[in-house]
Amino acid sequence: MDKKEFLSLLQNQPIINSHSHHLPDNDHYQLTLKAVLTNSYVSWCATPLPSENSKEEIIAWLNAVRTRSYFVWLEKALMELYDIKENLNADNWDLYDNAISQGHQDKNWHIRLLREKCGYKAILLDTYWSPGEDNGHPDLFMPAYRINSLFFGYNQRAKDHNGNNIQLLYNRSISDIDEYINFINQVIWDKKQSGCTVLKCALAYDTSLDFGEASKYQAQKAMKEEPNAENIKRFQEYVFDCICKTAAELEMPIQVHTGLGLMKGSDAMQLQPLIDRNKHTTFLLMHGSYPWTGDIAGLTHVYSNVWADLCWLPVISPIAAHRLLHELIDVCDADRVIWGCDTWTSEESYGARLAFINVLTRVLSERVEDGLMSRHDARRYAKAVMHDNASRLLGI
Numbered sequence: 001m002d003k004k005e006f007l008s009l010l011q012n013q014p015i016i017n018s019h020s021h022h023l024p025d026n027d028h029y030q031l032t033l034k035a036v037l038t039n040s041y042v043s044w045c046a047t048p049l050p051s052e053n054s055k056e057e058i059i060a061w062l063n064a065v066r067t068r069s070y071f072v073w074l075e076k077a078l079m080e081l082y083d084i085k086e087n088l089n090a091d092n093w094d095l096y097d098n099a100i101s102q103g104h105q106d107k108n109w110h111i112r113l114l115r116e117k118c119g120y121k122a123i124l125l126d127t128y129w130s131p132g133e134d135n136g137h138p139d140l141f142m143p144a145y146r147i148n149s150l151f152f153g154y155n156q157r158a159k160d161h162n163g164n165n166i167q168l169l170y171n172r173s174i175s176d177i178d179e180y181i182n183f184i185n186q187v188i189w190d191k192k193q194s195g196c197t198v199l200k201c202a203l204a205y206d207t208s209l210d211f212g213e214a215s216k217y218q219a220q221k222a223m224k225e226e227p228n229a230e231n232i233k234r235f236q237e238y239v240f241d242c243i244c245k246t247a248a249e250l251e252m253p254i255q256v257h258t259g260l261g262l263m264k265g266s267d268a269m270q271l272q273p274l275i276d277r278n279k280h281t282t283f284l285l286m287h288g289s290y291p292w293t294g295d296i297a298g299l300t301h302v303y304s305n306v307w308a309d310l311c312w313l314p315v316i317s318p319i320a321a322h323r324l325l326h327e328l329i330d331v332c333d334a335d336r337v338i339w340g341c342d343t344w345t346s347e348e349s350y351g352a353r354l355a356f357i358n359v360l361t362r363v364l365s366e367r368v369e370d371g372l373m374s375r376h377d378a379r380r381y382a383k384a385v386m387h388d389n390a391s392r393l394l395g396i
């Protein structure tokens, strides 16, 4: 089986997508080229699209971003989905814009893209703007419950990076640590009852990921009048261990954002003490801990409760994803690797899927060619990462 044949096989393989921030229906109905680009990593992590679209500004912007991986895969997606032969430039900007607008005249177009073009059977959805939603499509989206606000409930004034505080969200005024832990356990239990299958921790945008062991007494200190940074850290450490225990009891895996974020202390290795203390909790370490991808390989090698979730990584850098996937095949069991798009629109999701399949095809073809893997095992591995592992984990 050559690379081309393998690629076409994977393109038709159904996928369970481990992570998405797909926007609510209303945001897709009037989608334009500008809106697709604004709600993409090209604008968010590279260079924001200029607010005025003079030809000169578009040219300058395209010159700045077009070699970035985020742009490359999004442009490929737009060209494929809307059957456009020319790369995006200032002269054909309206052609792209009209094609996108026309597509979304069909209000179901964004869902059809996910189901029919991307081949997603289920998608874990992180609606951080309103944690735990399924966007009104329970047959496609499975809600992940974002837990950041639980780490900021030491009083009613603190906020996570999305502006949330769990005490404020639930109109509570708790100042006793035992009562607080009972309260957040109840919140998690209720979320599980309402359909959330996993917890999502994006603390890498709030703080470093080094969570030591703290006592209840230390955690209580943060719940007094003016907590200092030390009190808050101990509180968050104590809360994280409590959440890990609850997650293990409820059989809810915890997705943890690793790499990038604040950069300071976002490398996955910072989580090693927490993982070591909580061996009954399943940790889905996301994004390959980029740029510290070796951390993921090392942690999956040592801890059987650690999974590698490759979401986002193939569009951050296909070369980094290529290297990590080779390492994971070497050191991690085949049943603990998954992938998700980590995008806001169907167009960018399709691009993320293209990047991922490209990496997966290259890595597995190289393995077969080098005599390290049989063709049968390569097909089985691809199916496991794209579908079967997440299916087993989530009970789909």
Ligand SMILES: [Zn+2]
Residues within 6 Å of the ligand: 019, 020, 021, 126, 342
């Ligand atoms: Zn994400």
